[in-house]
Amino acid sequence: MAGKVTRRILTVAVLAAVAGGVALSFRPSPELVDLAEVTRAPMQLTVDAEGKTNVHDVFTVSTPIAGRILRLGVEVGDPVEAGKTVLARILPADPALLDMRARKQAIKTVIGAEAALRAAQAEVSRCEAELIVAQSDLDRTRRLHEKGNATHEALQRDEADARSAEAGLETAKATVIMRKADLDRSRAELERFDAPSSPGEDGVALKAPITGTVLKVMEESETILAAGTAVLDLGDVRNDLEVTVPLLSADAVKVKLGMPVLICEWGGEAPLTGRIVEIAPVGWTKTTALGVEEQRVDIRVAFDGDEAARAGLGAGYRIEARVILWSDPAALQVPSTALVRDGGAWVLFTVREGRAHRREVRRGRDNGVDAQLLDGPDPGTPVVLYPPPGLADGMPVAERQAE
Structure with missing residues (x-):
């Protein structure tokens, strides 16, 4: 009897285990x-x-005059003080060392400027003569218009011609002023070649315009530079x-x-x-x-x-x-x-x-x-x-x- 009970218990346990395994196999x-x-x-x-x-x-320091710039006394990263630190010195260039072809070109420029001035002055004379004629025509037309012997359109045409002649004369006079300025500039350039060299002992000192640092140096070594050439940057x-x-x-x-x-x-x-x-x-x-x-x-x-x-x-x-x-x-x-x-x-x-x-x-x-x-x-x-x-x-x- 005891053996039968034991077998039943074992059978139930086996069936339960199988059922549990089957259930677990179907569980996601x-x-x-x-x-x-x-x-x-x-x-x-x-x-x-x-x-x-x-x-x-950024402040770019340029040469104020044409001349020979000496080797710079500062380098990138150096501190500078406004109005005190001397960045470089410039000596005026010796005219004898300048290119003679440039002097010849300057002479030709002066001659051309003188001719242009004469032409402008002649144009003023021509415009003055045209204005005299136009003003005379206008006066005559006005008298005829007052007597009824000239049309209103003719009067307007002569008035326009007179105004145009006046404007032409003003333009010619302005051209004369421009040509005189060109001649003065050309003569000044020629005088630069003929003037004797008189450099100061120390030349022109380029001083720092601000307090800051040298950011970039464009011209480090001694050389000849034209006026307005950038030398270094400060910031x-x-x-x-x-x-x-x-x-x-x-x-x-x-x-x-x-x-x-x-x-x-x-x-x-x-x-x-x-x-x-x-x-x-x-x-x-x-x-x-x-x-x-x-x-x-x-x-x-x-x-x-x-x-x-x-x-x-x-x-x-x-x-x-x-x-x-x-x-x-x-x-x-x-x-x-x-x-x-x-x-x-x-x-x-x-x-x-x-x-x-x-x-x-x-x-x-x-x-x-x-x-x-x-x-x-x-x-x-x-x-x-x-x-x-x-x-x-x-x-x-x-x-x-x-x-």
Whole structure:
């Protein structure tokens, strides 16, 4: 009797195990997914681009007279003081060393200017004669018109001729003034060749017009230069440094004056801050390394804060600029990859007790990494990243483990 009971118990146990195995075989296995959490944290929407630093006001120092400039006493990076630092000295060039062909050309220029002046004076005489004739005709026509022997149209025609003659005379006189000026200029140029050389012992001193730094030297060695030749560039790197950022034109329309800018990757430990002070009204075309043409718009960014924070930063340095279009210090957000479009709504899947639960949400801003939720789950709620196409409400899920 006991043996029969034991066999029945064993039979029931075996049948139960088989039934359990069959039930487990038909139970759906959980979908392996990646998970993240809803968070409440600072969030920004930015436009990022490379830029470079530059000095806003660059002063180009040029030679005030033609002559021989001695070797410069300053180099790039040297500090200068307005009105005190001597940048270079210029000695007048010796006329005997000047090209004789230039002197001959100057003589011909004087002769041509004298001839042009005589022609202009002759034109004045001709215009004066025309004016006398026109005025005489007008007086005669007026007398005839008063007696009824001349038409009104004839009077108007003679008045117009007289005015035209007066205008022609004024133009001829102005031309004479111009020709006299040309002759004086030509004679002055010729006198430069014939005048004796009388350079001062030290020549003409070029002094710094501003307090700042030497940014560029165009003429370093001693040489002969014409008047107005650029010698070097000066700028105030400490107080006048700014950033120029070429944005894509599609991004430039989003930014506004006064928007904050983070200046990163400049070499310091912490990002610098600044604000947009100018947006160029005209764009320009940039060709990329792949040959693609892009329309760019330059924006100017002024630094905020103390100059000491950007110590070591000079002109022409590369930086990464992030223009902050929008920010929220405590935005409810999820990774952008947790959201999918379902019809006309944004949907995400939360995870509770091992099952996925579909939930519609209202999406706000999206910076490409995180998306703002205008309503949604509480912070700390797990959500599915990259929801599979077949994922449905109530399906079992399990977090995929990193290998």
